[in-house]
Structure formats: structure tokens, C-alpha cells
Amino acid sequence: MSSLSASRRPHPALRWVHKQLFPNLLQSILTLATLGLLLWSVPKVLDWLIFSATFVGSSKADCVGGGACWLPVVNRIDLFVYGFYPDTETWRVNLAFVLAGAIIPLLYFKRIDRRWVLGYMMLLPFVMWWLLKGGLGLSSVSSTQFAGILVTVFLGVIGMLFALPMGILLALGRRSKKPAIKLLCVLYIELVRSVPVITLLFMASLMVQLFLPEGVTIDILARVLIVLVMFTAAYMAETIRGGLQGMAKGQYEAAKALGFSYWKTMSVIILPQVLRNTIPPLLTQFIGLFKETTLVVVVGVLDVVGIAMSTTSAPEWIGLEHEVYLFLAMFFFVICFALSRYARHLEKQLEKSR
């Protein structure tokens, strides 16, 4: 009897398969076609990527397996990560990476006082700058030795943290009741948002020199950093403005009733709530900035993309674009995807706590 009842009420797994994969003819055909494509391609792709690939060797001649040749990445991994940073000083880069990465878990723990987190984030860019560039007891490293992932992380993290206060000020300015301040902020935000980043980077590399007094020069790394900060702040201002608009009116009125001044209202009541609510979109913005930093290659700063491009055009590794660019794509995908999942998670937590 049990076999009969089982045939009438199919196993939950089978029901799932029926409902999700083969509900009708068209869907069934699509499912089968996709399955066929996957069965045909996945083994080939895996074979190329891993099983027939070459991971150990010293030159292109060692790649005989017929699969991917990961040697340009494997042999140049130090160049990809540290650029031309002095070998004896790489601990400073590692430490900077760890300090930057520590923000992510810090955002997670609700037990930690937010003021500590904010203080850490305010201090971090200066510490990172000091660690990487040197000075005050550490040997100084020239910007020309900066390259690879080091530059990408340096520009992304420092750019983001410097842009945050500027973005907050711009957002407050845009909502200000003082027409002159509002006008300036609106002009700035809209102007920056309507031009491509590349034109701003061109400005940094070709135009800034013209506007400075004779003899004053700014390092190219600092110039592109300033541009990225200016650019990110304009976008961030819009995110924070959205958060400010979403704030209940009663919050402002209560602060006014307590006799708080404008700055006290903002810093003690409004901004802490706004910042908490905008962590997920700000994290998304960081992903955007992290991807945008790759554009600095246009003005000759060798970030990780620059190193990859120089690797594919190096005579000993020529013709291995797919491997190098795939590595590059995976590098960005892993970081950005993880961060975007994390942002989603924080957003859900916020929704729950409301």
C-alpha cells in the first residue's frame, strides 16, 4: 500500500523538480536546453581552468597541458599585490590591508560603541597614509613605487573615508535654508555627477598644474585621490540626502523643542540615525568606487589593471590575456560580490530592527 500512496503523492523533491523545472512544455524545453548546455560546457571549462592548467613553471614554454596558463599570475603575484614596493617593507602593506579589512567586521558587531567605529574610520586614512607613504620613523616610499592591488585598495579605502565627511557636508548644504550655500552645493553636486570620471581624472593629470602657483607640484597619486574623493562625495551626498529626507519630522521638532542648535541637532540626533540607516547604500557606493579606481590607469597610475595590462603586453607572457584578465575579473568579483552580499545582509537586519 505504501508504494501506491507514494506514487500518488510524489516525494517532495520530485514535486519541487516538477514545479520548479518542468511546470509546462516551454519551461521543460528551456530547462533541458540549459541543462544540456551546462553539461556540455562545465566539464570543458573546469578542465581548462584547473585540471589541464599549468600552475608551476617559470616561462610560457612550461605550459604544455593545453589548459589555462596561470604562470604570468603565479610568477608575478608579488607585483600584482605590492607593485614596486620595497621587498623589506611589505609588512606595512599587509598591515594596512588588515586595518582596512577590519572595518567590515566592525560594522557588524552592534555591541561596539558606534563612536569607536566612527573614530576608527576617521583615523584609518591617516594611519594608512602614514604606513604606506612613510615618514615619522618609517622610511619614506615614493609614489612611483605604488602599483597593483596596493594602489586599488589605497585609493578605494582612503578615498571613501575622506569622501564621507565631505559628502555629509554637501548633503547638509543642499538641504540648507541659506540660498547661497544651497546653490553652491547643488551646483557642485550636479556638475560632478553629470560628467564622466575620466574627464575629472584628465583634469587632475593635465589641468591642476596650471592652477597652482609656480613651483608647487602635487604628487599624481594624491591628485587622483583628490579627484576620486571629490567625485565620490557628490554621489554620497545624494545617498545621505535620501537618508535625511527619510528622517521623521518629529526628530527635528523634538530637538528644536529641547533648544538644540543646528549643529547639535545634526551631530547628536539626526546624523547618527541617518548614518546607521545609510550603511548599506554607502557600502554599495564603496563597491562602485572600488570599481571606479581602475580608471586611474588612464592617467598613467599603475593600479592592478595597469599591472595586468603590462603583463599581457610583456614579451615573455604575450598571448595569455584570457588568464590574466580572468584573474583580474575574479579578484574584483570576489571582493565586490562579498561586499554586496554583506550590504544586503545589513539592510535586512536594519529592516528587522525597525
Added chain:
Amino acid sequence: MRTSPLTSVRWSSVLQQALVLALVAALFYWLIQNASANLSALGIASGFDFLDQRAGYAISFSLIDYTPDDTYLRAYWVGLLNTLLVSVLSIALATLLGVILGVLRVSDNWLLNRMSYLAVEFLRNVPLIVHLIWWYGLMLAMPRVRDAIDVFGVGFLSNRGLTVPWASQGGLVGWALLWSLLGIILGGWLMSRYRTRLPWKGFGPPLWPALLVGAVLLPLLVYAVSDAQWQWELPEAKGFGFRGGITLTPELMALWMALSFYSASYIAEIVRGAIQSVPRGQYEASRALGFSETRTMFQLIVPQAIYPMIPQVTSTYLNIIKNSSLGVVVGYMELVSATGGTTLNQTGQAIECIALVMATYCVFSLVTSLLMNFYNHRIGLRTH
């Protein structure tokens, strides 16, 4: 004498603003002073007179006639048209791919849903420049002209790019597009006039067939009454290149593909969000009334999802136009690489060139936001 608190607050506010304005003005004054001192030291005359000089550089892909003997101004127009060309091509392909991916993302089919999710996440989390250099490498690795890949018997894909048939007189295509655009406007205008006269609002015939008819009919009509001769020219391999047809250079192809695939992931997310924002009850009600899934989708869900989508899609399109400036990486001569790059390097007129490029982009976004405001105004009227 005591001033009232109100006036003292107002005065301090005015004073604050005046101070900020004065600071900004002083900053600009200082920058301009420096710039004019530096420029006179370098012997560069400011102003836009250089635009009339001979450009002297070649542009491999141009929609209008251009030789190195033309002026910098004409090079600017070539760049502008190239920006618009790659943007329009990318917008079309990105929309197509994005809608497909977005619809798959909300599909009940688990397998398709997951595949689309993977594709969208991969495409959007890899920077555009990585997409671009990968596509460019792929385009350059195509076979030589002699062994070109035949694309459905009409085009050829080789390391020179994609060669497709084109009208024997190139100028005709421009005219056809222009008349087509006029036809769309005319069709839309006539239809909306007709619809406002109907007694029941919102139950008139849909708008798009009129637009389509206008887009096709008007150019054909004009062609029939004019004495222009239209002829498709099929490309054929000839020596080291192709004769006939038009060749989309590898730079253009790479930029087109990279922009399309990258932006498609954003459009897919917008489409998914919009479809999911339609209340589930609508879907269930329609199924309860016995409508098929396809009819429910296209007659109920899509029309409701399309309005909230439009502002976001517009901003994605604007991003495509801005991102087309990445052409500078592969040497596609669009606005930034022509005027902001080569012209700037040759003339040294950094301020003018960058201002020109930035102003052009500002015009794009200004026009778009004006259209958006107009649209929002219309929709606002409709929902009330």
C-alpha cells in the same frame, strides 16, 4: 540699543553666506590668477580660436567625412558623433540583454533563475574597464581578413572588426534615420491627439504601433518621392581589407560589447525590482480570472512595472553615455579621446578642451533631466 533676536539671526545668516561666497570667489580668483600667470609663461593664448586650426590627426572611424586636414572643431563633431553612436548601439543591446536577464531573474524556473543570477552578479561586479580590455583582446585575436568569420552570410568578423552591409551612399542612412525620427514624432503626436478625443481614457489603442508605422512609413514615403538611389552594398574580401559595406573597428566593437554586457546587468536588476514591485495579488487575480501566464505577464505585470522603471533606466542610459568615455582606453576616438586627448595634447589648450568636453556632457545630462521632469510631470498628472 537692542536688536530683536529675529533680525540678529537673519543678519548672522546673511553674513555667513556672504563669507562663504567671498571665500569661494577668492579661491576662484586665486586659481585664475595662477592659471593666467602659468599660461603666459608657457606662451599659450587662452580662448577657443584654436578650434579653427588644422587638426592634423587621423580618426579611423568616423560617421561624417573627416581627414587630418579638417579643423579641430570638425574633429570635435566626429568625436561627439562617435560617442553618440556607441551609446545608441550599447543602449539598444544592453536593453535587450537586460530585459532578458531580468525576466529570467523573476522566472519560476529555478535553473534559469540561478543562471541569470550568476550572470548578473558576475557582470556587474567586474569593473567596466576589465570587460573592455578583455573584449578588445578578443577582437584583436580574431582571424585575419583572409580567414574572416562569416556572420550569417552578410557580415565578416576579422581582426579589422565587423564588416556589415551599408548603403552605397553613406549619407542616405543619416537622412533615413532623420526622417524615421520625424516619423516617430509625427506618429506619436497624431496618436495622442486621437486618444484624447476618445470618450474612455486609457482604453484606446496602444501607442507603439503608431510610432513603428511612423518610423518605417515616413522614410519610405520620402524615398519614393525623392530621386535618391538606395542600394545595399555587400562587403567582399579584397586583399588586406574589405570592399564595400562599413567596418565597425575592433575598438568600437569592444566598447560596444563591454558597455552592453556591463550595463545589461544594471538593467536586469531594475527590471527585476520593477516586476517584483507589482503586488502579488495582481498576478493571482489575473490567474484566477483564467488569463494565461504569458498574457498576465504582458498585459498586466509589464504595463504596471514599466512606469517605476523609467527614471532608473534613464539614469542607466545616461551612465552608458558617460561610460563611453572609456573609449580612451582602447583608442576609440570619441569625445574624450578626440578633444580631451589628442586635441589637448597637440594644442596644449587644457582648460578649453576639458571645459568643452565637460560642457558637452553637462548638456546631455541637462537635456535628459529636462525630459525626465517633463515625463514625471505627465505621470504625476495621470495618477491623480
